[in-house]
Amino acid sequence: MAGPTTAERGERQQESSDPPLTRRRLRLPRLRTMIILVVLLVLLGAGSGWLLYGSKWLRVERVSVAGTRVLTPDQVLEAADVPVGAPLISVDTEAIEARLRRKLPRIDEVDVVRSWPRGIGLKVAERTPVLVVQKGGKFIEVDDEGVRFATVSEAPKGVPALELTVSRSSSAAASLRRFDDARLVREAVRVADALPDGVARGTQVVKVRSYDDISLVLTGGTTVAWGSGEKGAAKARTLTALMKASPDARHFDVSVPTAPASSGS
Known part of the structure; x- marks a missing residue:
């Protein structure tokens, strides 16, 4: 079986000649950078979660109604039962749509949208009698x-x-x-x-x-x-x-x- 070539022997000699301290110094900055990145990501995730769910700046304060003809906005608001004060991100828009259709059969189409940073919009289309x-x-x-x-x-x-x-x-x-x-x-x-x-x-x-x-x-x-x-x-x-x-x-x-x-x- 053939032994190592002259080039391979030279590379091995070069690696063995590198001081151990130099290799250790090269590894330390990489490790430190990775740790910093992980910490930043954790902080960013925690901050985003607090902003969306815990802060007072992104909570439902206003609910608007558009598209009513026979129904009144107050009737729509009462049937929608939007949780005012809740985090805007946690509002179940599909549940609100289902409540409106169930409680107000006059509604043909409804779209519940988040209006950042503090609003919910209720857009309805009423049925027309023929x-x-x-x-x-x-x-x-x-x-x-x-x-x-x-x-x-x-x-x-x-x-x-x-x-x-x-x-x-x-x-x-x-x-x-x-x-x-x-x-x-x-x-x-x-x-x-x-x-x-x-x-x-x-x-x-x-x-x-x-x-x-x-x-x-x-x-x-x-x-x-x-x-x-x-x-x-x-x-x-x-x-x-x-x-x-x-x-x-x-x-x-x-x-x-x-x-x-x-x-x-």
Whole structure:
């Protein structure tokens, strides 16, 4: 087996010739630097933790509300129950959002944001009623997703009433199992959403007898047989053209948009 080369023997001789004290001095500054860095990191972490959780400068002092229309800011503040005085970093924004949705169904969207250094912002978007259901002397508001979200004492202006006059006979039982009231309400919303602007403004009542038997009552008593919520865009175009062609008609039928009809005067 070959021995060390001349170069290797020279390197070993050079290393053995270095004074032990010199090598020790080289190691000491490195060790001292590492210790200082570790101490600084520990102090920085402790200081940051105290600043975020223990100091009085980053605690919740203000809660602002934006986006309300029917709700009042005080109602939102009460439902949110933001822990004023708590460290801002520890506030559970998701829990606040959940409380607002649970306590105030009128809220459709909510965003809870930290406003450094001492604030919480509550940004809400309220549901908009597209139909109302009368129950007793009250009115239940229904949004564009078919959600019944609020009961009010007065019907909002310009929002059509929804009348569910579904047959409960035994012959209709199978249909009701397939299209329950919730599904029929969504179909009514679907129809209301498809109406031409001029017709929508004049619609007073949306009547639902079954999934494919939905009709409208307009201002002045004019009626429209719409059928199901399917092919809404085609029905809207057909109704607009039919009303222009027969402005004095009292009844329009667009349940089959390719074969519309009008009658009465």
